[in-house]
Amino acid sequence: MKAVIPLAGKGTRLRPLTHHTPKPLLKVAGKPVLAYILDDLVELGVTEVVFIVGYLREAVEEWIGEEYPQLTGHFVVQEVQDGTAGAIALAEPYVDEDVLIIFADAVLEVDYGLTRTLGAEYGAVLWAKEVEDYQRYGVIVTNDDGTMKRIVEKPSEPVSKLANIGLYYIRDHELLFEGVRHALASEPGPSGEFYLTDAFQYMVDQGSLLTTAPVEGWWDAGKPETLLETNGHLLATRRGGVDAGAHVEGAEIIEPVRIEAGVHVHGGIIGPNVTLEAGAVVEGCELRDTVIGARTRLESVRLHDSIVGADARLSGVSGSALVADHSVVVEG
Numbered sequence: 229m230k231a232v233i234p235l236a237g238k239g240t241r242l243r244p245l246t247h248h249t250p251k252p253l254l255k256v257a258g259k260p261v262l263a264y265i266l267d268d269l270v271e272l273g274v275t276e277v278v279f280i281v282g283y284l285r286e287a288v289e290e291w292i293g294e295e296y297p298q299l300t301g302h303f304v305v306q307e308v309q310d311g312t313a314g315a316i317a318l319a320e321p322y323v324d325e326d327v328l329i330i331f332a333d334a335v336l337e338v339d340y341g342l343t344r345t346l347g348a349e350y351g352a353v354l355w356a357k358e359v360e361d362y363q364r365y366g367v368i369v370t371n372d373d374g375t376m377k378r379i380v381e382k383p384s385e386p387v388s389k390l391a392n393i394g395l396y397y398i399r400d401h402e403l404l405f406e407g408v409r410h411a412l413a414s415e416p417g418p419s420g421e422f423y424l425t426d427a428f429q430y431m432v433d434q435g436s437l438l439t440t441a442p443v444e445g446w447w448d449a450g451k452p453e454t455l456l457e458t459n460g461h462l463l464a465t466r467r468g469g470v471d472a473g474a475h476v477e478g479a480e481i482i483e484p485v486r487i488e489a490g491v492h493v494h495g496g497i498i499g500p501n502v503t504l505e506a507g508a509v510v511e512g513c514e515l516r517d518t519v520i521g522a523r524t525r526l527e528s529v530r531l532h533d534s535i536v537g538a539d540a541r542l543s544g545v546s547g548s549a550l551v552a553d554h555s556v557v558v559e560g
Contacts, residue, residue, distance in 0.1 A: 229272075229273075229274055229325060229326045229327065229328065229343065230274065230276045230277065230278065230322070230323055230325060230326070230327050230328070231269055231274050231276075231277045231278070231327065231328040231329070231330060232277070232278045232280065232316060232319040232323065232327055232328070232329045232330070233262075233265065233277060233278070233279050233280070233329075233330050233331075233332055234280040234306075234312065234315040234316070234329075234331055234332070235250065235251075235252050235262070235279055235280060235281050235282070235285075235288055235332060236280050236281055236282025236283060236285075236305075236306040236309065236315060237251060237282070237283060237309070238251075238282075238283045239251030239254075239283070239450075241450060241451045241452075242254065242450070242451065242452060242455070243550075244550060244551075244552040245452075245535060245537060245550055245552055247552050248284075248537075248552060248553045248554070249284075249287070249537065249552075249553060250283065250284040250285075250287055250288050251332075251333075251450075252288065252332040253287065253288065253291055254449070254455065255503075255505065255519070255521070256335060256449050256455055256458050256459045256462060256503075256519070257458075257459050257462035257463055257467035257468075257486055257503055258467060258486050258488055258503055258505055259467070260291075261332055261333075261334070261335060261449045262291075262292075262332050263295065264335045264336070265330055265332055265336070266292075266295075266296055266299070268336070268338070268340065269299075269328070269330075270296070270298065270299070272340045272343075274299075274328070275298070275299060275300055276299070276300040276301075276302075276322075277299055277300070277301055277302070278301075278302045278304060278318075278319040278322045278323070279292065279301055279302065279303050279304070280304055280306050280315045280316075280318055280319065281303050281304065281305055281306070282305060282306045282307070282309070285303065285305060288303075289301075289303050302319075302322050304318045304319065304322075306318060309421075310416075310420075310421055310422055311416070311417070311419075311421025311422040311423055311424075312331075312421070312422070312423055312424035312425075313408050313411040313412055313421075313422035313423055313424045313426060313427055314412065314421070314422050315424075316329060316404075316408055316424055316427070317405070317408045317409070317412060320405045320408070323401050323405070324401075325401065326343070326397070326398065326399050326401065327397075327398050327401050327404075328340075328343070328395075328396070328397050328398075329395070329396040329398065329424075330394070330395055330396075331394030331395070333394060333448065333449060333450040334393065334394070334446055334447055334448045334449055334450070334458075335445070335446075335447045335449060335458055335462065336355075336393075336395060336443060336445065336446055336447075337443070337444040337445030337446075338355060338395065338443050338444060338445075339441075339444065342397070342441055343397045346397070346399065346439075349437055350375075350399065350437045350438070350439050351398070351399055351400035351403060351431060351436035351437055351438060352396060352397060352398045352399060352400065352404070352428070352431065352436065352438040352439075353396065353397040353438070353439055353440070353441050354368060354376060354392065354395075354396055354428070354438055354439070354440050354441070355393055355395040355396070355440070355441050355442070355443045356368050356390040356391060356392060356393060356440045356441070356442065356443065357390070357391045357393050357442070357443050357446045358389050358390055358391070358442075359389055359391045360389065362383060362386055362388065362389045362391065363382055363383065363384065364382065364391075365382065365391035365392060366379050366380065366381045366382065366391070366392040366425060367379065367380055367383055367387065367388040367389065367390055367391055367392065368388055368390040368391075368392055368440055369387055369388045369390075370388070370390065370440055373439075374439055374440050375432075375437050375438060375439050375440070376428065376432055376438040376439070376440060377432070378429060378432070379392055379425040379428065379429065381425075390440060392425065393443060393446050395443070396428075400431065400436055403430075403431050403434060403436055404427060404431060405427075406430070406434075407426070407427030407428065407429075407430030407431050407434075408424070408427045410426075410427065410430045411423065411424070411426035411427045411430065414426065447461055447462070452533075452535055452550055453533070455519075455535065456501070456517055456518075456519065456533060456535065459501060459503055459519055460484070460500070460501035460517065463484035463485060463486050463500075463501060463502075463503065464484045464501075467486055468483065468484040468485060468486050469485075469486060469487075470485065470487040471487060471488050471489040471491070472489075473488075473489030473490060474487045474488065474489060474490070474491040474492075474493070474504075475491070475492045475493070476491075476493045476498075477493065477494050477495075478494060478495045479493045479494065479495055479496050479497065479498055479510075480496070480497045480498070481498050481499055482497065482498065482499030482500045482516075483499060483500060484499070484500055484501060485498055485499045485500065485501075485502045485503070485504070486502070486503040486504070487504045488503075488504060488505050488506040488507075488508075488522075489506055490506045490507040490508075491504045491505075491506065491507065491508045491509075491510070492508075492509045492510070492511075493510045493511075494510070494511045494512065495511065495512045495513075496510065496511070496512050496513040496514055496515070497513075497514045497515070497516075498510070498513070498515050499515070499516060500516060500517070501516060501517045501518075502515045502516060502517070502518050502519075502520070503518075503519045503520065504520045505519075505520060505521050505522040505523075505524075505538070506522045506523075507522050507523040508520050508521070508522065508523065508524050508525070508526070509524075509525045509526070510525075510526045510529075511525075511526065511527050511528070512527065512528045513526045513527070513528065513529040513530065513531070514529075514530040514531075515529070515530075515531050515532075515534075516531075516532045517532050517533045517534075518531050518532065518533070518534040518535070518536070519534075519535045519536070520536050521536055521537040521538035521539070521540065521553065522538045522539070523538055523539050524536055524537070524538060524539060524540045524541070524542075525540075525541045525542075526541075526542050526543075527542070527543040527544070528543060528544050529542050529543070529544070529545050529546070530545075530546040530547075531545065531546070531547070531548065531549060532547075532548055533548045534547075534548050534549045534550065534551070535549075535550050535551070536549065536550075536551040537551060537552045537553035537554070537555065538553045538554075539553055539554045540552070540553065540554060540555045540556070540557070541555075541556045541557070541558075542556075542557045542558070543557075543558045543559060544558060544559030545557050545558075545559055
């Protein structure tokens with residue numbers, strides 16, 4: 229089994245953080261979003277991945293090469309941002325067996341073992357999450373047996389509450405790419421893009437059974453507010469703690485937090501839901517629901533619901549902020 233991961237997007241909803249850092253490499257609970265995905269693939273036994281790259285592709289390729297040398301990676305450039313179908317079409321020359329397609333917008337907890345036990349009658353699995361705010365998502369309308377009937381984008385009526393989360397296992401890869409070509413030959417959607425979900429609809433219309441499967445956990449990291457929510461969840465469940473190599477003196481720590489090695493904290497209040505990445509220096513600050521990047525220095529700062537990149541310097545700042553790498557923000 230191979231995997232395809234589209235990574236070409238610009239991450240506009242996360243600007244200015246993504247001006248210098250590709251969206252999949254933004255960290256949540258001290259770890260890039262893409263790393264959560266690749267760790268799961270390595271554990272599953274996947275050794276070959278097609279990465280659809282574009283924006284800041286050099287940084288993406290360098291990081292993958294350094295952190296996951298055991299993976300055989302194919303890097304295909306999506307020159308034109310023509311949608312999810314256009315991205316997946318680029319992977320066709322490399323896919324000659326079962327394939328996982330994963331969009332790197334979220335941290336997932338999924339039973340990938342389903343790929344080994346799926347009944348022979350099924351052509352694909354679409355993982356889905358039941359949500360209340362169904363109007364925000366593409367939702368999967370199912371038959372009584374749980375197979376896909378159709379996907380409806382951002383419905384105004386509750387035709388389904390099963391959100392399409394961007395994770396798919398495709399056994400019938402030949403029919404998938406036939407559907408992708410059919411989608412690309414059709415009229416684009418209102419945004420001028422071509423959608424992978426239209427290829428799934430083609431598969432269904434050709435008689436293929438696409439079943440749905442529940443996801444154990446799905447934490448969005450595609451917007452600042454959801455990235456911070458995901459950070460808090462991961463700190464509370466599996467990524468929290470104060471590293472033995474951190475130096476904390478005279479500060480009140482309110483769990484959950486993640487304070488990495490080499491961090492220096494002097495005074496103030498840290499937490500809850502705060503990540504301080506390696507080498508950060510925090511003096512006399514109050515922080516909650518905030519992520520602070522590596523080697524960043526904060527002095528007399530009061531921040532909430534904030535994300536600050538690496539190698540930045542902030543002094544005397546209060547409120548909520550998004551601060552890119554290498555920035556300097558000083559109260560006037």
